[in-house]
Structure formats: structure tokens, C-alpha cells
Amino acid sequence: xxxxxxxxxxxxxLIAAAVILIADQASKWWxxxxxxxxxxxxxxxxxxxxxxxxxxxxVTFGFLNSLGAWTAPVLVVGALVIVAALALWLRRAERAxxxxxxxxxxxxxxxxxxxxxxxxxxxxxxxxxxxxYSWYVFNVADAAIVCGVAALVIxxxxxxxxxxxxxxxxx
Numbered sequence: 820x821x822x823x824x825x826x827x828x829x830x831x832x833l834i835a836a837a838v839i840l841i842a843d844q845a846s847k848w849w850x851x852x853x854x855x856x857x858x859x860x861x862x863x864x865x866x867x868x869x870x871x872x873x874x875x876x877x878v879t880f881g882f883l884n885s886l887g888a889w890t891a892p893v894l895v896v897g898a899l900v901i902v903a904a905l906a907l908w909l910r911r912a913e914r915a916x917x918x919x920x921x922x923x924x925x926x927x928x929x930x931x932x933x934x935x936x937x938x939x940x941x942x943x944x945x946x947x948x949x950x951x952y953s954w955y956v957f958n959v960a961d962a963a964i965v966c967g968v969a970a971l972v973i974x975x976x977x978x979x980x981x982x983x984x985x986x987x988x989x990x
Contacts, residue, residue: 847959
């Protein structure tokens, strides 16, 4: 298969953003309105996975939780600026991995912006834990953002010939 055009890569990224946004908002609707997780608090699904209701007023891992009333508006504006920058980057994407990563990040960011506008906080509910260690509670949007950033880092570490950037050319 030949190289994809910029317009096809942009479309791919927009589709990825839409899929993530729909999955994120549908999952949040389900935990809030169908499962009524706020009233139930936490539900064990597996020995290493719970659904646990958390209203995150900060950013990832609760960072900036203490900004008070200004938290939601500041984070909404910041996220929308980032999404606009990602859209510009997406229009110049040259590889499908980059387009998918940018779309995932943008879709996740918009999903969390919707929560902030609706509720003043982000709906987090996925709680992984094992062997006495408990990870932060997160959502589908957060997972898409983290995976998208990881994909961009991995892409950036590889030279166009498939080798790791900075890898020694010596044998």
C-alpha cells in the first residue's frame, strides 16, 4: 500500500477522535445513568479491577485540584488550545500512527472538556490495583491520551529507516 495523502491521514485522525469521544462519553453515561456508580461508590469486577466513582477537578492524577473555582474554566480553555494545536499538527501528519495518536489525544481531551462543562469535574471510574498497589482512577479519555502520547514518543524515537534514533551505527 502506498503512502496515505494528508487528507486521508487527517480523516483517519478525525475518525479516531470521534471513536474515542463516543466511547468515552458512552462509558461515562453508562457508569452515571445506568450503573448509578455515584450512589454505589465502588464495584469489584476482577481481583485487580474495580469501577470506582471519582470526580476529578484537577488534571491527570488530580494535579491542580486546589485551584478552586477557577479550575474548570482554566482547564477547559487550556485543553481547547491544545486540541487546536493538535488539529494543526494532524493536517501535516505523514504517518497513520501519528494521525491515530493525535486523534486519540484530541478525542480524549474533548471528552474531558465535555465533563468539565457539564459537571465542573471529570468523571473517572476505572480503578486498577494489584499486590497492594493501586493506580489512579481514570477513564477512557485518559487512557486514549496516555496511549496517544506514548505512540507519539515511540514514533519520535524511530528514524524513518525503522531504527531507533540515536542508536549506534556501529556493528
